[in-house]
Amino acid sequence: MKRARKLILIACGIVVLCVVAFWLSASSRSLTALPDDVSIAPASSAVTPDVAAFSGAWLGVWCGGPPTALIVEEIHSNNTAEVIYSWGNVPDRKLKADWERETAPISNGKLKLSSDDEPNIEFSIEPDGTLLGRYELGDDPPAFAELHRIPTTNVTAILAAAKKPAVFYEETRVPTHSRVGPTKDKSYGLQTTIYRQASAGRHPVVIFNHGSTGPGIVPANMVFRGGNEETFFHSLGYVVVVPMRKGRGDSDGPNLEEDNSVSPAVQLDSAIEDLQAVVTYVRQRPDVDTNKIVVAGVSRGGLLSVAYAGRYPTNVAGVINFSGGWFGERMPTADFNFESFRNAGHDARVPMLWLYADRDSFFSLKFDEREFSTFREAGGRGELVEVRDIPGEGHLLFLWVDRWRDKVTSYLKSF
Secondary structure: OHHHHOHHHHHOOOOOOOOOOOOOHHHHOOOEOOOOOOOOOOOOOOOOHHHHOOOEEEEEEEOOOOEEEEEEEEEOOOOEEEEEEEEEOEHHHOEOOEEEEEEEEEEOOEEEOOOOOOOEEEEEEOOOOOEEEEEEOOOOOOEEEEEEEEOOOOHHHHHHHHHOOOOOOEEEEEEEEOOOHHHOOOEEEEEEEEEOOOOOOOEEEEEEEOOOOOOOOOOOOOOOOOOHHHHHHHHOOOEEEEEOOOOOOOOOOOOHHHOOOOOHHHHHHHHHHHHHHHHHHHHOOOOEEEEEEEEEEEOHHHHHHHHHHHHOOOOOOEEEEEOOOOOOOOOOOOHHHHHHHHHHHHHOOOOEEEEEEOOOOOOOHHHHHHHHHHHHHOOOOEEEEEEOOOOOOHHHHHHOHHHHHHHHHHHHOOO
């Protein structure tokens, strides 16, 4: 059973590609497994409320993909718990649904599953009442899970809930009417994934924008639904929106961004009009606080977020740029990055947060500093954060939540 745990990170579909990590949507529709003799006893009266809060049945998904369940059957007076930990079928990752029982300690607000070596798996209760799982294996980015309490101790109801598809998002098609380039005067639907908040009322929103396909590494039809970063933003109370631009994932239209016959300026204009369509859609939702719309993204999605705030300066409350750029610094078209950031700096109004890492195969920190200086000299406001010593590819900084959690949380609290 311990070996099966090591497959979870692989099953998450975290693929180290040139500009993006993605999670297979098929995983989200898989089911988790539980034994028939599940039972939930009241926590010992000797334990504190924060420990007793772990009691019950929790269901969720790892990094937006493989489903999981944690059943805390009994909590003893010594702050140990009898738990069932389970995971679902992920056929394309050769992971079969299964479960295991064990005794787990609860200490300092964390329930930790036992492990002789790796992986390390622990759970903590977030302020909104969700259960946040953290899975760490070797030098890979930690994976996160968001689990929700099944509001019953009835065994039949718990087993029935675990058999349902573990999908915690909705999908829609956002209409966009193109006014630029080869797609001018044509209308398309943009495949968009939305992670709502369970509570009523209006919530802040993060729109997270994907990167490019790279030099043919990422299939253009691969749907990006978010993962660690989605779980993080959602845990802070944000509605998280993950759109796919024209020609990507299940969106309509041609993929202009990978068409060398289309100028970089038109490529970016096309991406901006897609993002504007998504912002327009989001502003019409009854669960969104239109005064707190944040655009964020990785690689090309990072530059896009900055450029959008320059083009539509009153539409956003904040911008978070992870490893942003349209072209790598060694490409002959790299000056387009400076041009785009200069234009955004001239017109954008909100302070931004830029996060870059060393060991990035596309952008060195010196190059990033030059880009940020260009942005600032044009009038842009914000902070550049340099993160060092990430294992492996620095361009995948957005996966390493622990390396930027505090900085991003502080930034989001500033407005």
